[in-house]
Amino acid sequence: MAEAHGDRELEFQKLGRRTFLLLGVQGAGLALLGGWYYNLQVVNGQRHRLKADDNRVAVRLTEPMRGRILDRDGQILATNKKSFEVFLDPSLIQNGSETIAKLTDILNLSGEEQIRLRSALALAESGARPIMVRADVIWGQFARLEYLRNQIDGLVTSVGHYRSYPQGPQTAHLVGYVGRVSKRELEREDDETLQIPTAKIGKTGVERGFDKLMRGRHGLREIEVNSKGVELRELSVRPNIPGKDINLTIDVKLQTMAMELLGAEVGAICLMDAHQGDLLALASSPTFDPNAFVGGISQENWDALRENQQTPLVNKAVQGVYPPGSTFKTVVLAAALAEKLVRPDEEIFCPGHYDFAGNRFHCWARGGHGRVDGVTAIAQSCDVYFYHLGELLGIDRLARFAKQYGLGQRFDINLVETNGALLPTPQWKKRVLDKPWYPGETINMSIGQGRLLMTPLQMAVMTARIATGKPTLPRLTKSQPSMQNNLFIDDSGLQLVREGMDMVVNNATGTAHASQLGPGFGKMLGKTGTVQVRRITAAERRQGIRKNDELPWKLRDHAMFVAIAGPAGQELAMSVVIEHGGSGSNDAAPKAKSMMEFALVHLGLQA
Structure with a gap:
């Protein structure tokens, strides 16, 4: 009897637990349902009513x-x-x-x-x-x-x-x-x-x-x-x-100065920290007002910009491509010295021309420069000296060294307009033009002419690497890399190159002697470049080559100048390009002098 009562008690307890559990689950479900109903009717009721009323939400x-x-x-x-x-x-x-x-x-x-x-x-x-x-x-x-x-x-x-x-x-x-x-x-x-x-x-x-x-x-x-x-x-x-x-790394005061110096000229000025890679100024001229584009530019104004022969919509600092002219001679000398193809004091005679493979290549100095070594050849920009080095180097070695100085490279500074320009090689010519490379093309390229093309940004980077012997990369923000760590630059010949660039500006025989910096600024090293954009016939050479101011604007020579200045370890590198400007010494170098003096004062780097 007692045992039967105990069994009923145990069964009752089990039933009570089951009932409690079932009621609990039902209660939770009702609570969730009630919460959903409250949310539907009270919290979001108005919103749902609005949606049902002519879709007014x-x-x-x-x-x-x-x-x-x-x-x-x-x-x-x-x-x-x-x-x-x-x-x-x-x-x-x-x-x-x-x-x-x-x-x-x-x-x-x-x-x-x-x-x-x-x-x-x-x-x-x-x-x-x-x-x-x-x-x-x-x-x-x-x-x-x-x-x-x-x-x-x-x-x-x-x-x-x-x-x-x-x-x-x-x-x-x-x-x-x-x-x-x-x-x-x-x-x-x-x-x-x-x-x-x-x-x-x-x-x-x-x-x-x-x-x-x-x-x-x-x-x-x-x-x-x-x-x-x-x-x-x-x-x-x-x-x-x-x-x-x-x-950005840009300094608006330096940018404004560069634009003022360009004025009505067509061209670009690039200024950078040779060691850190910071781009301080990237100026391009002519320009336009970006505010006109914000609300949508009129068709008339858009057509005027697009049809302008001076291409104001093109960012010439990173997009414009030009033969570098004699500014490239710095790389040619560095390559020949590194390869030990020429001794630092070795002289070559310049009679005013260079005969190669049945063709005659002329020096810009019709009477020649006489006997010149590497430093003097840079200072006086002797073409014949560099024709000779081009023949010694050959296109493969010349292209290999050119790459070390940034030629043919598209720098990733987050500007989609940035152009890699062109470093021509026999492989490129065969692939693109299906034609063989001729040795005479190497001779022409050794003075920065022919198919070789560079942007002003590339020229500034080339100059920075000459200044430091390091693979400096340009950058627009501090988060971008400042060094190309997978690149080695053979700098064994750079000291002599820099001596030549010193003479360009600071020696009375240099091509840019008139543009040396004023007292208190230290020395500026530089290299001029005057790039011919038309073919000069033998008949014109006999009768006398026409001066730039006698030619239509589009047929005038481009003016180039690259420069280095500033205290050791804090050098600035710069390129100046003036389209159809005339000559590097008369038109580009004076702008570089003014720009560099202003930058050195502004940045507190004067001597």
Whole structure:
């Protein structure tokens, strides 16, 4: 009896635990259901009711603030300013012509703008993003639109921001500009931020190279709107994430000075720290105003820029390609000395010409230079001396050493415009032109002519490596590398090359003696280059070669100069290129002198 009672007690306890567990599970389920119901009816009830009521809940992407572009000292090169923006939501428009007419009355829309809007509305598909009407509406017009918004179908207004370039043309090629996102860019980029009607994307320069860093991440606003699209209240917000600022190595004061020195000339000035690789100035002329592109440049102004024979849209500092002329003789001498093909004191006789393989190659000095060694050949830029070295080196060795000094290399400084130019070789010529390499081409290349091409940036890097004997890399930000660690430079001949560059400027017989630095600045080392862009016939040589000022601008020689200056361990390297400028000694070297003196004072590096 007692045993049966104990069994019933045990069974009752088990049943009680099962019932309690079942009730607990049911209770938890009811709690979850109740929570969902509370969330549906109380927390989000209004939102769901709105969605059921003529779809009056709209989700809007909010544009993040684009990161700024600053120089090395924090000076602003690109920033953002407040703007009043007007759009049309195609899904809320009953009569497009009527809406456009009302906007035209308030905004004074041009005929071109009206045609664009009609076309956009006609092509708009279901769910299409709002169409930009104008991004820079003045306050009076904006206030009137706000007052009349219930009378204009599909009107969407916003207080946003537009890009501003305080330095204007001075930094146009370097900084670049932003513009509206094209259909192709939308298809290429998987980023909802670009879906925002006011979104801008970097088109050129730093704006393009660092676009994703500066772009930021969009936010979201869920809002209640009436049947005309007028915002009634905000339901929820997800903040956007601003883009990052970009701090460049550029010094805006040095950049401005370089642009002032170029003036109306066509060309470039590149200035860099020879040891750290920091690019201090990348100036290109002629230039343009990047602010004109922000809201969309007019077709007339765009055509004027594109058709200008001086190509103002081309960043000549990194994109322009030129035969380096006699500036390349520095590399040829360094190569011949490193290969021990010529002794430092060995002299070669220059009669004014060099005969090779049945062809006669002329020296720029018609009467010749007489007997010259390597230092004197650099100082007086004797062509015959370097024809001889070119023959000794041959194209393979010459190309190998040229690579050590940066020729043929596209430097990755996050500027898409950067050009690798051309270091021609027999392999290149066979692959591209399907023609053999002729020895005479090596002779021509040994004085920086022929198919050999360089950018002003490459010339500055070449000069920096001559100054330091190290594989310096150019950089636009401190996060970029300053050395090409996998590259060895044979610097055994560089001291003699630098002695020759010293004589170019600081000896009375040098080709740039008139451009030596003033008292208190120390020495500037340099090398002139005058690049012939036309063929001079034998008949013209007999009758007398025409002077540059007698020729059309396009047929005049390019003027080049490369320079080194500054205290030991803190040298600056520079290149100056003036398209069809005349001569390196008369036109490029004086600009280098002025630029270097200003830079040494500004940076506190004067002797």
